[in-house]
Amino acid sequence: MDTDLMTLSDLQDDALIRLVQNRDEAAFAELMSRHTPKIWGIIVTKSRQHRDAEEILMNVWMAVWENIEGLRKIDSFRTWLRRVTLNACRRYYSSHRRSRDVILQSHEELFEYIDRTAPSRYRETQLHQDAREAVEHLPQRVRSIARLYYLESWNVNDIADQLNIAIGTVKTRLVEIRKILRKEFSVELQQGNVMQVESVKTQKRGNYFEGYLPKGALARFGKGYIFNFAYSPDGTRLAVGSTIGIWFYDTQTDEEINLLKGHSYYVSGVVFSPNGKTLASFSSWSDHTIRIWDAVTGESKGVLTGHTDEIYCLVFSPDGKMLASGSKDNTLRLWNAMTGEQNMTLDGHKNQVKTLAFNPDGSTLASGGSDEVIRIWNVSTGDLLLTFAAHANTIDSLMYSPDGKMLASHGGDNNVCLWDAYTGEFLRLFKSNAKEIKSIDLSKDGSTLAGVDNGNTLHLWNTRSGEKLQTIRWNQKFGSVQFSPDGKTFACDDDSKGTVFLFDTNSGYLIHEFKIDGKRERVNYYRFSPDGKTLAASNGFEIYFWNVNTAEHIKTITGYSEVVGAIEYSPNGNTVASVDGSVRVWDVKTQKLLKTIAPESSIRSISYSPDGEPLACGTHDNTILLFDVATWEHVATLEGHTKGLSCVKYSPDGNTLASGSWDNTIRIWNPNSGELLNTLTGHPDGIHDLVFSPNGSTLASCGGEGTIRFWDVVTGKHIRTIDPKSENSIDSVAYSPDGKILACTGDNGADGIRFWDVSTGELLKTIDVDAGAFSVVYSSDGSTFASGGMGELSIWDAKTYDIVKTFTGHIDPVYSVAYSPDGKTLASGCRDSTVILWDLTD
Structure with missing residues (x-):
């Protein structure tokens, strides 16, 4: 059944769904556009990496397309879609990367499968990574020589020939390089990537830029996650759109020269004006604003408001005096690029505007989107000059020829076409015989x-x-x-x-x-x-x-890094380890990166032994890796889980290690011998978190099905289950220091914080948190507890349940919080890909 997409936006959901059930692709596109914002929040909070969220979203809509014909109760579509979304999130992380035919059960079986060469191989890999990191942070004038000499093992004569410089110059600069490495990085390199000291200082971080360090914060680690970047027209500067703002770099020195803050969410697009004096930025998500900046000073020149939904495209006119923006709100808007004032709103599109292009003299603007037509506008008057049908489903890109006479386009029908830009006449189709033009x-x-x-x-x-x-x-x-x-x-x-x-x-x-x-x-x-x-x-x-x-x-x-999903202080409080697929170890005092642990498989969770020696890392590849903290050598691999690890926890005495997995099991290990002591089953939908009781005798676990289970650590017997009678997941659990209360958060932060009597299973208290609660942890003295919400952290009085203090500065969910051993600082790890240390003494 074919339906004109221009009328679909007027249909109610029930009519639209019936069209989709009859395999109407245009109706499906409208359904996706209408309901993606409603499930995006769930996907964002469930996903562990920025790119994962996009892939999960695609999986959701593929599942909807494949199964919607069987949906009988159309009025329950929203509930059904939410369930499809949650299942897609779970399946995404439940899929294991390699099949395992053997589930190891005994001490003998375990050590047959331990890779005994792994420690030496891992150490060699880390040495190579550290050596390369040190070289890449050298000044540019000597970096090429250092690369050739240390990383590629060239001799002095060959380096001189390659770079066309004197042999004496090479030798002089090698002496300079050695001095810099000793003084700035405390390392001694030899040819072939060999490093004698493994700790490497990082390049200058952004602490010195206004807005990088929020109020109440002592330190911040990381610069966020990169979405895109743009060169200035003269090539001297680079603007990088990230999760926490716009970073400016000098392309000659590679130094950060500014951090521009202002957007309330991730910066998805940056574009320089033709003369390079102005930078414009936008967010494709909840921000809905455009900002213009002085590209030299970094000063904000204006906040452009008016769009009511996601912004998809932003272009300068050829003379740089005008900005044009296209949005999911079906409008395109023209702005004065100097003052930020809105010149006009151009209505006419019946669906989202995805692409814009000025003609070379800047007199007209072409627009296209999801309503299948190209529109040509007079930018001086706002008059619609031309409208012509172009591609089925969507217009994905538009480009003018240099003389302005032709307009190239490609769209959702996978055709590439050329049009007369003055008349809209179809000129030619570029044939590819492909199912999809990307x-x-x-x-x-x-x-x-x-x-x-x-x-x-x-x-x-x-x-x-x-x-x-x-x-x-x-x-x-x-x-x-x-x-x-x-x-x-x-x-x-x-x-x-x-x-x-x-x-x-x-x-x-x-x-x-x-x-x-x-x-x-x-x-x-x-x-x-x-x-x-x-x-x-x-x-x-x-x-x-x-x-x-x-x-x-x-x-x-x-x-930069991925989403920070877990953080933990070392027992002595000198370092903080954060997890973003890799493990990064930060020096609390110097605020420097000491070590990056980056095995082949992505790391999902960590736990320090109480004595601070071994660090346990749970991986996506079904294994637990143990590292000697003193040397950072990989000393053991524990195998047995059949799907990825979601959590690992040491017992208070350090003699037991518990691991939870998406294979629905909990495994109890002797971390000293590597022996598997017990396998606990009962959760039907993945383990989300684990916590030992303060005396170490009991283990509490929570899962995707929304229950909390208590286990005897020695016998492995199930003691009791707390079932809130909800389909919502429980995502984190924390014992009070006296062991009498268990706190939990769930449903992607929406269930607030709940407190349970450990001995009876009675619900004692529920706190509804406006910003949500994704994580919870008690202070060591039990006087307070902290929760991580949407962009903020809250400190609560543990007796009265009153809020004591709130810290703001993150963007997006705070997935992990940790008190320092002395209780003076609180660390937070966020989806914005940064870690912040907060001062609790003030």
């Missing part, structure tokens, strides 16, 4: 159009004749395509392999492969520098830079 780009002279399809094929067409110039088939999953500034080359990325490929436009030959060499081999975003000499690519954690001509890796900007 991306297009137009060369700067307008003569060549490039497209990437889902069949791992690149297409180049002559825009004037429509002739196919090149078809490049490559065994890669290309994501997007981008021409270099001079058009002589073009780049494509394989996101899944962390590689950007550079091709010659005329011949179609591969010139270079640029590989992101880190723990996260992904490409989130990439760009050519304005002069075309450098290619920069980000995986969300770092930005890598390569010389386009030589493919030499020039530098890496670091300091």
